[in-house]
Amino acid sequence: MSWIDVGHIDDIPVRGARLVKTPVGCVALFRTSATDVFAASDKCPHKGGPLSEGIVHGKSVTCPLHNWVFSLETGQAQGADDGQIPTYPLRVENDRLMLDAEAVSARAAA
Amino acid sequence: MTQKLIVIGAGMATGRMLETLGEEAPDAFDITLFNGEPRGNYNRIMLSPVLAGDKTYQEIVTHDDDWYADQGITCRFGERIASIDTCAKTVTAENGDVLSYDKLVLGTGSNPFMIPLPGRDLDGVIAYRDLEDTERMMGLGADNKVVVIGGGLLGLEAAAGMAARGVDVTVVHIMGHLMERQLDEAAGYLLRRALIEKGITVKCGANSKEILGENGKVKALLLDDGTQLPCDLLVMAVGIRPNVALAQSAGLAVGRGIHVDDQMVTCDENILAVGECVEHNGALFGLVAPLYDQAKVAAQTLLGKPAAFVQKELSTKLKVTGCDLFSAGDFAEGEDREDIVFRDPARGVYKRLVIENNALIGAVFYGDTADSNWFFGLIRDKTDITDMRDTLIFGPNAQGATVDPLQAVAALPADAEICGCNGICKGQIVDAIAEGATTLGDVRAVTKASGSCGTCTGLVEQVLAVTLGDDFKIPAAASICGCSDLTHEDVRRLIKSQELKSQDAVWQELGWKTPNGCHVCRPAINYYLLADWPIEYQDDPQSRFVNERNHANIQKDGTYSVVPRMWGGITTANELRAIADAADKYNVPTVKVTGGQRIDLLGVRKEDLPAMWYDLNQAGMVSGHAYSKGLRTVKTCVGKDHCRFGTQDSTGLGIKLEKKLWGSWTPHKFKLGVSGCPRNCAEATCKDVGIICVDSGYEVSVAGAAGMDLRETELLAKVATEDEAIAVTTAYMQLYREHAKYLDRGYKWVAKVGLDWVKEQVVDDLDNRTALVERFELSQSIYRKDPWAEHAAQAEKYQPLADLTLEAAQ
Numbered sequence: 026m027s028w029i030d031v032g033h034i035d036d037i038p039v040r041g042a043r044l045v046k047t048p049v050g051c052v053a054l055f056r057t058s059a060t061d062v063f064a065a066s067d068k069c070p071h072k073g074g075p076l077s078e079g080i081v082h083g084k085s086v087t088c089p090l091h092n093w094v095f096s097l098e099t100g101q102a103q104g105a106d107d108g109q110i111p112t113y114p115l116r117v118e119n120d121r122l123m124l125d126a127e128a129v130s131a132r133a134a135a
Numbered sequence: 136m137t138q139k140l141i142v143i144g145a146g147m148a149t150g151r152m153l154e155t156l157g158e159e160a161p162d163a164f165d166i167t168l169f170n171g172e173p174r175g176n177y178n179r180i181m182l183s184p185v186l187a188g189d190k191t192y193q194e195i196v197t198h199d200d201d202w203y204a205d206q207g208i209t210c211r212f213g214e215r216i217a218s219i220d221t222c223a224k225t226v227t228a229e230n231g232d233v234l235s236y237d238k239l240v241l242g243t244g245s246n247p248f249m250i251p252l253p254g255r256d257l258d259g260v261i262a263y264r265d266l267e268d269t270e271r272m273m274g275l276g277a278d279n280k281v282v283v284i285g286g287g288l289l290g291l292e293a294a295a296g297m298a299a300r301g302v303d304v305t306v307v308h309i310m311g312h313l314m315e316r317q318l319d320e321a322a323g324y325l326l327r328r329a330l331i332e333k334g335i336t337v338k339c340g341a342n343s344k345e346i347l348g349e350n351g352k353v354k355a356l357l358l359d360d361g362t363q364l365p366c367d368l369l370v371m372a373v374g375i376r377p378n379v380a381l382a383q384s385a386g387l388a389v390g391r392g393i394h395v396d397d398q399m400v401t402c403d404e405n406i407l408a409v410g411e412c413v414e415h416n417g418a419l420f421g422l423v424a425p426l427y428d429q430a431k432v433a434a435q436t437l438l439g440k441p442a443a444f445v446q447k448e449l450s451t452k453l454k455v456t457g458c459d460l461f462s463a464g465d466f467a468e469g470e471d472r473e474d475i476v477f478r479d480p481a482r483g484v485y486k487r488l489v490i491e492n493n494a495l496i497g498a499v500f501y502g503d504t505a506d507s508n509w510f511f512g513l514i515r516d517k518t519d520i521t522d523m524r525d526t527l528i529f530g531p532n533a534q535g536a537t538v539d540p541l542q543a544v545a546a547l548p549a550d551a552e553i554c555g556c557n558g559i560c561k562g563q564i565v566d567a568i569a570e571g572a573t574t575l576g577d578v579r580a581v582t583k584a585s586g587s588c589g590t591c592t593g594l595v596e597q598v599l600a601v602t603l604g605d606d607f608k609i610p611a612a613a614s615i616c617g618c619s620d621l622t623h624e625d626v627r628r629l630i631k632s633q634e635l636k637s638q639d640a641v642w643q644e645l646g647w648k649t650p651n652g653c654h655v656c657r658p659a660i661n662y663y664l665l666a667d668w669p670i671e672y673q674d675d676p677q678s679r680f681v682n683e684r685n686h687a688n689i690q691k692d693g694t695y696s697v698v699p700r701m702w703g704g705i706t707t708a709n710e711l712r713a714i715a716d717a718a719d720k721y722n723v724p725t726v727k728v729t730g731g732q733r734i735d736l737l738g739v740r741k742e743d744l745p746a747m748w749y750d751l752n753q754a755g756m757v758s759g760h761a762y763s764k765g766l767r768t769v770k771t772c773v774g775k776d777h778c779r780f781g782t783q784d785s786t787g788l789g790i791k792l793e794k795k796l797w798g799s800w801t802p803h804k805f806k807l808g809v810s811g812c813p814r815n816c817a818e819a820t821c822k823d824v825g826i827i828c829v830d831s832g833y834e835v836s837v838a839g840a841a842g843m844d845l846r847e848t849e850l851l852a853k854v855a856t857e858d859e860a861i862a863v864t865t866a867y868m869q870l871y872r873e874h875a876k877y878l879d880r881g882y883k884w885v886a887k888v889g890l891d892w893v894k895e896q897v898v899d900d901l902d903n904r905t906a907l908v909e910r911f912e913l914s915q916s917i918y919r920k921d922p923w924a925e926h927a928a929q930a931e932k933y934q935p936l937a938d939l940t941l942e943a944a945q
Contacts, residue, residue, distance in 0.1 A: 031937040039311070040651065040677040043936040054936065059315065075693045078681040080654040087654035089681040089689060094654070098471075122936075129939060 026114060028123035034062065035120070042077040042086070047129035052113060053077035054122060055097050057084050063097035064115035064124055070108040140164035140437070141226055141234060143216050143381070144242030147423060148410030150176035150197055151430035152240065152437075157206050160438055166208045167234060172265060173213035175203060180423055182269045186296030192266060219385035221403050238405055238437055241382055241393060245375040245411040245421075250284065254346030255371075259353035263293045263372045275368060277301035282356045282366040284343055286313040290372035291330065295458075298335050305336040305364050307356065312339055312639075317462040321478075321485050321650075322501040324639035328483075329458045377412045377419060390414050397443040399433040409433045415444060422449055450511050459500075461507040464514045465489065466497035477528045479503075480644045481591075486528055493521045506530035544597040553598060554591045559584035561598055568602045575599065593620060616655035618648050623659065623876040630663050636671045638664065638678070652678075659877035662764070662800060666872045669914035682762035685933075686922045687744055690737065695744060697736040698761035699751050700797065703771045703789035703809075704732030713754030721747050731768035731806065733759055745930035748923035757797075757921035764878075765800040766807075766868075769793040770818065774811035774828070783828035785811035788857055792864060798919040799911070802875040802884070805868065820848045823881040824864050833860040837867055837893070838885040846882045849890055852898045866897040866907035873910075 037043045037056040044067060045052045051067035053076050063084070067077050074090030085103060087094050094103040095110055102108040114125035142149050145168055156164065168175075181195040203210050211228070218227045225235045247262030249255055261268050272293065275281060279302050283294045286308030294304045306313075312323030313330075327337050342359040346369060355365045377392035388394040388402040392414030399407045409429045411420055420426055428444055435442035450463035466489045477486040482502060488510070489497035495513040509531045513520065520527055549562030559582050567581040578595055579585055585592045599607045614620045621629070626645065635641050641660050642651065652660060661678035676684045687695035699714065714734055718726055725737040739747060748758075760767060771789035775781030789809040796807075808819030809826045819825030821841035825848045827834045832855040836848035852863050870893065875884035885893060897904050926933075 029939065031939070036936055038677055046935050046938040046940050048940055051935075058320075059311070072691070073693070075681075075689075078685070078689065080657060080680070081677065082651055082653045082657060083649055085653075090691070092654065124939075126939065 026125045027127050028116070028118075029126040030121050031124045032122045033120055034117050034122055036122070037062065040081045042079075042081060044077050045124065045129075048131040049111075049129045051075075051077075052124070052129055053086075054115060054124070055081055055086060057081060057097065060117070062115055062117055062122060064113040065095070065097055065100055066110040066112075068110070069093055069095075070102075070110060071106070076110070137162065137165045138237035139235060140166045140238045140240065141236040142166065142168045142240045142242060143226070144244055144410070144412075145170035145172070145174075145176045145198075145210075145212065146242050146244050146410055147176065147179060147197070148426040148430045149240060149242035151427050152242075152409060152434045153198075153206065153208065155431055155434035156437065159434065161206070163438060164238070166206070168203070168208050168210050168212075169214055169216055169228070170210075170212045171215045174266070175199070175210065175212060177266070179265075182263075182266070183292035183296055186269050186272055186293065187299045188273075188296075216381060219381065219406075221385055221387075221406065224405060236405070238407070240433060240437075241401070241406065241408040241412060242410045243378040243381055243408075243412045246378050247371065248374045248376050249371055250343065250373055252343055252346050254348055254353070257346055257348040257353045258351055259367065260346060260369045260371065263289050263370050264375075268370075271368065272297055272370065273300070275300060275302045277303075279303065279367045280365055281305070281368045281370060282307060282364050283370045283372060284308075284356070285370075285372035285374070286310070286337070286339065287316065287372065287374070288314065290370070291326075293370050293372055294335050295330065295333060298333050303336075304334075305338065305366075306330070307341045307343060307358070307364070308337070308339045309342060310339065313337070314460075314462075317499075318460065318501075319466060319487060319499055320639055321476075321487070321643055322460060322462070322499050324637065324643055325483060325485055325501045326458055326460060328640075375411065375421060377414065379412060382408065382412070390417075392419050397432075397445075398436040399429055399444060400436060407433050407436060416446065418446055424449065447515070450507070459502055459504045461500040461504040462498065463507070463511050464495070464497035466499050472496075474650065475524075475528045476648075476650065478643055478646050480646050485643060488528055490520065490524070493519050493524075495520055495527070541597055541601060544594065545601045553594050554582075554584035564595060564598045565602050568599065573599075573603065573607065615659060616653055618652050618656050619645060621645060626660070627663055627667075627874070627876070630667055636664065636668045638675065662802065662877050665800060665918075666914070669917050683764070685741065685744065686748075686758055686762065686926055687739070688762040692738075694738045694740055696761070697739050697744070697747060697751075698729065698733050698759035699756035700759040700793075701733050701756075702793050703769050703786050705771075705786060705790065706734075710754055710756055713751060713756065717747050717750050720750070729761070729768075731761075732770050733761065733768060735761070741933055742935075745927045745933050749927040752921070752924050752927060758923045760797065763800065764803050766793070766796045766798070766805050769796075769807040769809060770822070771809045772811050772816040778811055780814060781811035781828070782830050783811060783833070783857075785809045785817065785826075785828050788826065788828070788833075788860065789817075791857070792861060795861060795865065795915075796868060798921075799868070799872070799915060800918065801868065801872055802877050803880045805871075805881065807864070821846065822848065824848075824867060826860055826864070832856065835860055835863050835867075838882040838890070840880055840882045842880075844882070849885075851890070851894060862904060862908055863897055865911050866904045867893065869907040869911040869914075870896050872914075873907075 031045050037054055039056055042053045042055045052064055053067040055063045067075055069076055069088040071093050072090055074088040076086050076088055078089045079086040084097050085094050093106045100110045100112040113128045116123050176198040178195040178197050184190040185192055215229050216226050217229050225233050227233050247264045261271055281297055281302050281304050283290045283306045286306050294306045298304045312320050313326050330337055343356055344359040345357045346353055347355045347357055353369050355363045357363055379389045379393055382393045383389045393401055393408040393412050395401055395408050395413045395415055399409055401408050410426050432442045432444040471491055473490045475488040484502035487499045488495055494517045498510045500507055547561050551561045553559055553561050563582050564578055564584055567578055572578045572581050575596055585595045613622060615623050615626055629645055633644055635644055657678040658680055661675050664672040665674050681689050687697055689695055718736055721739055721743045723736045723738055727735040729735050769789040769792050771786045774785035806822045807824045808817040808822040810817040810819045811828045813827055819827060821839040825836045825839055834853050835851050837851045839848035840846040854860050871881055
């Protein structure tokens with residue numbers, strides 16, 4: 026893994042998200058509580074809705090277009106819907122957001 | 136031969152070390168003890184009870200003069216050490232005395248951290264650290280005001296202690312909830328509530344800007360939102376920093392604290408360090424348990440015996456009367472971690488367990504800490520909890536018992552209280568059922584059980600089920616969502632009656648089953664709170680649907696549409712020019728005229744929104760709120776100024792209405808129309824409020840719709856003047872804001888409550904109409920403002936946080 030600093034944890038509002046553009050497409054960084062963050066694809070597999078604009082609740086996000094709910098821990102769609110979004114390693118170090126650059130590199134996409 | 140031991144600092148850690156030495160080898164050392172404070176060792180953590188008046192200083196003295204004399208320790212209290220010469224193995228006291236040592240122990244403790252605010256040197260700005268600080272606070276009484284900066288353990292104990300003396304105390308805390316290092320949001324909420332009940336004012340999320348003074352003495356604390364908090368004394372309790380100055384100047388290895396190994400030896404083999412001044416494996420120490428462990432290890436090391444200091448799990452309890460809270464271990468959310476949450480709103484109890492790999496790793500309790508030691512044992516011993524997982528939260532007594540809620544209710548004695556509000560026991564409910572009550576409504580009517588706060592509704596239904604057997608089906612009430620069993624109407628009623636003014640209050644008091652709701656309930660709760668408590672509650676963007684968070688309508692491709700407000704549908708050549716310029720500048724693919732007499736710019740990228748809003752603001756235009764569950768548009772016809780049939784100035788009235796109502800939030804979208812004559816060119820009679828002008832005045836009709844359902848409005852009132860038409864419209868809107876279920880359009884709500892009731896409230900009862908308008912205006916003092924102007928100033932939030940596509944091109 027190669028961790029890359031993409032911002033400060035307070036750049037993301039609690040129960041909110043921000044976007045990072047990467048070679049594998051837009052990745053959404055979600056903050057579910059004061060200390061917990063997750064990274065996942067921004068794109069809903071249903072109709073391509075921007076998940077970073079969804080409502081974050083518990084450790085899940087709801088797509089703003091048609092209310093599909095995804096677990097941010099596994100990327101799995103919840104309830105009756107069937108689908109999966111890629112998730113990426115993200116950790117917080119001294120309040121900095123560290124994203125695994127390898128996982129979102131062009132090679133990973135290939 | 137006896138070795139010379141010099142100890143610097145007579146605190147709790149060195150005190151315990153001296154006790155151990157005295158017990159195990161009283162004659163091993165010739166001991167000299169220096170202390171900066173002019174006294175020996177006292178129990179510093181009991182300063183809070185001293186402050187609160189529960190104890191006296193004499194009661195918290197650990198070692199008095201006799202003890203030191205018995206131990207043969209030479210005390211030099213009130214004297215500091217100026218320097219250490221590690222080569223010569225000597226220390227130099229402040230008065231110039233040079234003393235040699237064989238072994239030296241540093242117990243220099245910590246210094247309170249003082250935020251570098253302007254004015255921190257003023258008289259009356261103190262920390263909360265020693266007896267002098269405590270005595271200063273004890274000198275205050277009912278005529279004094281105090282501000283405490285810091286909502287952690289120490290700050291809250293100081294605040295509670297002074298409040299017990301009648302002092303007017305305000306706690307200012309920078310984080311969103313109190314004691315955020317020990318508590319989660321829910322427990323922080325309960326703690327805050329308890330402190331408020333003690334008369335303490337609590338301000339969370341508050342940034343201090345400057346300490347204001349007069350004649351060199353503190354006068355007030357200024358927050359960065361401009362609030363001034365007057366005070367006679369300002370206590371800073373925001374944390375401590377290890378006191379490493381002496382060790383550092385002696386050339387010892389120092390990080391955040393003085394580096395020590397497992398034997399408590401510093402980088403110099405003859406110098407040890409214990410207590411709050413040390414850093415061990417990257418950790419610092421502020422609680423007493425590890426300090427005592429360190430003290431015992433240091434004593435063994437001095438005596439040449441093997442011993443090693445091991446860091447252990449820690450738990451915290453707050454020493455404030457009436458606030459039972461406990462926290463231990465790690466309770467942050469995380470992957471592979473599960474939460475078990477239990478809330479009992481009636482008793483004010485909150486319990487949360489955090490489980491990882493079938494072991495308990497963290498716990499937060501508020502209100503009931505009776506079993507905390509048992510849980511702490513599970514955390515410390517990393518016990519496998521697989522077999523007791525289902526009943527774990529109920530504590531040690533529940534283990535081995537089956538938990539079926541119906542069986543539990545069946546087992547309750549007849550005098551067990553079911554409804555706490557009305558004091559109704561199980562027996563009274565069973566009697567009511569025996570006399571013919573068969574539904575929840577019957578029981579409520581006969582006994583009042585569950586009729587007040589409603590949180591025992593489920594319990595009453597279970598009593599019905601147990602008593603009636605198969606004859607009773609627990610009704611599947613249409614609850615707000617899976618997070619709660621309460622209906623929207625219940626929740627609205629409870630938010631008002633229990634004065635719930637924050638999301639955390641709703642989650643706790645109404646027994647929410649999830650930590651912070653879901654996409655269904657959270658926007659509804661956010662709306663109910665801001666509608667009922669416009670001043671107290673702050674709108675939460677993270678509880679809003681994307682359109683209301685970004686102040687534009689999201690389209691299916693992720694772009695947005697932008698609609699500037701055109702008051703009453705009137706525009707100017709300059710506004711049209713600015714709209715055209717914006718369309719060109721931001722490559723807007725589609726420009727559409729809407730049904731509400733506005734212009735819609737479709738296909739705008741999120742990144743461009745703030746700049747486009749800025750441009751439109753410069754031309755005098757504000758958000759049209761075309762995206763909101765709030766006031767949308769007031770559609771008008773040209774009225775008597777131009778039209779040969781017009782009876783009144785319908786355009787003017789439309790503009791007045793829109794200027795009064797804009798920016799307000801409603802349960803669903805809210806549209807108005809004003810037509811100048813019964814020909815109704817503004818199509819007013821399919822709006823939420825439609826006004827038809829006639830020769831004799833204005834016909835105000837309500838509850839129309841032209842969407843999924845098509846409804847004609849019904850007449851609410853006929854009034855003679857424009858002012859009355861505006862007042863009736865405003866009062867109707869406020870009544871809807873206060874009572875309707877979230878996402879019920881006006882016509883659905885009126886169908887539920889009945890138009891007659893609405894007429895009583897806003898037409899017949901003039902006092903009530905006035906009160907509704909006043910409450911609407913109070914809310915508008917917060918919400919009648921342009922969100923575009925606000926958001927254009929925070930353009931960076933609309934940009935990606937980082938762009939790795941550029942860096943990755945290697």
